[in-house]
Amino acid sequence: MDSQSDKETKNNAMFFLRLVISNWKLLFGIYAIVGILTVIILLVIPKWYKSDATIVILDENKTSLSSLMSEFSSLGLNFAGGGEVATYIEYLHTNKMYDRLNEEFGLAEVYKAEYREDVYEEIFENLIVTDNENKTFTISYIYKEDPEKAAEIVDFLYQELDKIALEVDKAEASNFRTYIENYYRDIQNNLNADEDSLARFQTRTGILDLEAQLGVTISGLAELEKERISLEIERNYVENAFQNPSRINEIESRIKAITDKIEQLKSTQNNTFVALDYIPEQGADFLRLRRDILVGEKVSEFLRLQYEQALLDEQKINSNLYLVDPPSVPEKRYKPQRTRILFIVMFFTVLLSLFYIRADLFYKNNQQALKELL
Incomplete structure (x- = not known):
């Protein structure tokens, strides 16, 4: 049984080998055309750069409110002064932050977005916030063609995040004082x-x-x-x-x-x-x-x-955010990953071309039968 299966496998391999040899000019032409077009497209499409900044949360804002409510942390209640990373991530992904970013850098024109909601979607896709644990997190932003602008945006995000956090802390302290x-x-x-x-x-x-x-x-x-x-x-x-x-x-x-x-x-x-x-x-x-x-x-x-x-x-009330790793101008593009894309395109080109040749041969061998069925 196993010898019969091995024999069929060898026969199939030989069949495809003969098929490739008999159509090598066509295959070579397809690979050459697809490869050249892919390289041209990869050279033409814009480059995207990613800049990063790492921030640590300090335990400086110890207020009577935070002392009174500190035992609530086990119940999942977060305070800005308490320094939960998830809280700062929520601040970054707010309409207020998106509006400030759009106004500062004119992102509506950059992304050619007609509506504000479209700008929000673009910012959300390009803004990455990573929780590194131990009260540190990283802000990353991906920007097209201009690595310096990517670094400027990350620095702006940090500055505005600090302002929003201070606004929230002061509002909480003021509300508690009034109460x-x-x-x-x-x-x-x-x-x-x-x-x-x-x-x-x-x-x-x-x-x-x-x-x-x-x-x-x-x-x-x-x-x-x-x-x-x-x-x-x-x-x-x-x-x-x-x-x-x-x-x-x-x-x-x-x-x-x-x-x-x-x-x-x-x-x-x-x-x-x-x-x-x-x-x-x-x-x-x-x-x-x-x-x-x-x-x-x-x-x-x-x-x-x-x-x-x-x-x-x-x-x-003062800032409890510290910029450990300031944003730097990226030298290496983040995307497109040309080598990877070229490899994937050529791999699927090989598969599709072999499938096409095999289907074409099947059609030629069974042309009369297929016409009768139709």
């Missing part, structure tokens, strides 16, 4: 109202203070209320800015646990704590007012420090 400022103002208003209520209560009842033992209860409640307010700030900010259900549920669970503990302190009495629910009505009212004021003062002080820190963070 804390509004919350701080609300707490101050509530504190002023509580102080006025206490003054009226003291005037009406004549109660100025209670036993020192109650201070332990008030202090413990104040710390718990402070922690709950801090969690509510975090929950509200996450809910408004990121809409992350899993994280919100986690924070609400912690808030509920603290709330339950607060209610326990209010209703449980022992040698250390005095339950507010067992105090006579006027005394309980006095303690509640004092508790609200103490909690308000602690929360107000906490928010004031956060607000001052947010003000400083907003002023000190």
